[in-house]
Amino acid sequence: MQTLSRDFKDELRAKANASLQRHYKNLDAEARSIKHDPPSGEMLASFTTHLQSSNRILVLIGAGLSASSGIPTYRSAGGFWRTFSDQQLAKKSAFEDDPILVWQFYDYRRQQAKAALPNPAHHALAEMAARKPGLLSINQNVDELCQRAAHPAGQIINLHGSLFRVKCFDDACGYEEENHAIPVIPQFPATEPPRVPDSTNTSSSVSGVSIDDLPHCPKCKVSLLRPAAVWFGEGLPEDKVNQVEQWMRGGSDASEDEKVDLMLVVGTSAMVWPAAGYIGRARKAGARVAYFNMEEKSAGVARPEDNDWMFLGDAAELVPKAFEGFLSSVGN
Numbered sequence: 479m480q481t482l483s484r485d486f487k488d489e490l491r492a493k494a495n496a497s498l499q500r501h502y503k504n505l506d507a508e509a510r511s512i513k514h515d516p517p518s519g520e521m522l523a524s525f526t527t528h529l530q531s532s533n534r535i536l537v538l539i540g541a542g543l544s545a546s547s548g549i550p551t552y553r554s555a556g557g558f559w560r561t562f563s564d565q566q567l568a569k570k571s572a573f574e575d576d577p578i579l580v581w582q583f584y585d586y587r588r589q590q591a592k593a594a595l596p597n598p599a600h601h602a603l604a605e606m607a608a609r610k611p612g613l614l615s616i617n618q619n620v621d622e623l624c625q626r627a628a629h630p631a632g633q634i635i636n637l638h639g640s641l642f643r644v645k646c647f648d649d650a651c652g653y654e655e656e657n658h659a660i661p662v663i664p665q666f667p668a669t670e671p672p673r674v675p676d677s678t679n680t681s682s683s684v685s686g687v688s689i690d691d692l693p694h695c696p697k698c699k700v701s702l703l704r705p706a707a708v709w710f711g712e713g714l715p716e717d718k719v720n721q722v723e724q725w726m727r728g729g730s731d732a733s734e735d736e737k738v739d740l741m742l743v744v745g746t747s748a749m750v751w752p753a754a755g756y757i758g759r760a761r762k763a764g765a766r767v768a769y770f771n772m773e774e775k776s777a778g779v780a781r782p783e784d785n786d787w788m789f790l791g792d793a794a795e796l797v798p799k800a801f802e803g804f805l806s807s808v809g810n
């Protein structure tokens with residue numbers, strides 16, 4: 479009886495997710511198919527002039543940057559693995575229910591990130607950071623593509639953690655380390671193609687893996703290790719938020735934000751906090767704002783203003799194009 483009802487539930491979920499997936503696929507295709515006019519020469523010239531005189535630059539990086547490298551935007555539409563959405567597996571309760579399944583999901587995401595390559599925008603941002611020591615990137619992506627593009631390590635804060643770090647499931651233990659193993663445990667498949675929803679493949683028990691096989695914390699020797707990525711319902715890591723705070727205050731104990739010259743918003747509609755908040759604060763601290771996004775969809779304090787630059791389209795093309803005037807004029 480129990481098996482029947484579980485199969486039935488799986489089937490229902492698969493059907494519901496298949497229809498959602500089709501819907502999101504269409505939405506994604508729609509967004510990417512909109513042809514935007516290329517930025518005008520006038521717009522590029524005014525951006526380059528401002529960039530040349532900018533020292534303190536804050537960059538907010540979102541999923542749209544990695545989408546151009548073929549990594550699905552798991553935080554929003556279209557991010558499905560087997561029959562699951564990101565929202566179903568990237569959370570503490572899912573790990574408590576079935577850590578094998580959650581680790582398989584993250585193993586798959588590691589494979590996907592490892593197979594992807596940094597795109598020209600990742601490289602352009604890394605080069606800009608190297609030329610502008612006062613630049614700080616707040617990265618919301620967990621794929622490490624910025625790092626692989628050699629973005630200076632001291633100038634990037636991985637606000638949502640990394641697919642390639644693990645930490646103890648018990649917060650009180652506090653253990654964390656780098657971990658690039660693929661597969662995470664030998665029993666997982668070495669390569670796993672993305673699947674369309676398939677109700678025969680929803681249970682972790684088919685893989686013949688037991689909880690004892692999963693990575694355990696070497697410090698407390700009790701808890702499992704989990705991906706050190708921020709899950710739904712969790713707060714942002716305090717030390718990282720503090721690092722951004724430090725930068726906003728100019729590295730001193732000042733009670734007010736230091737002047738910011740330029741804010742770049744790349745591949746994110748920045749509609750969630752605290753991301754949206756950083757745009758508002760940078761603006762207040764004097765920054766002009768440039769958006770690089772597929773669509774003009776922002777709200778609240780992240781809403782574009784008349785004085786902003788709006789580069790609409792694929793970030794992988796637009797960021798290098800916008801930086802070209804500056805990068806080709808220095809260091810030669």
Ligand SMILES: [Zn+2]
Nearest residue numbers: 646651695698
């Ligand atoms: Zn531990």
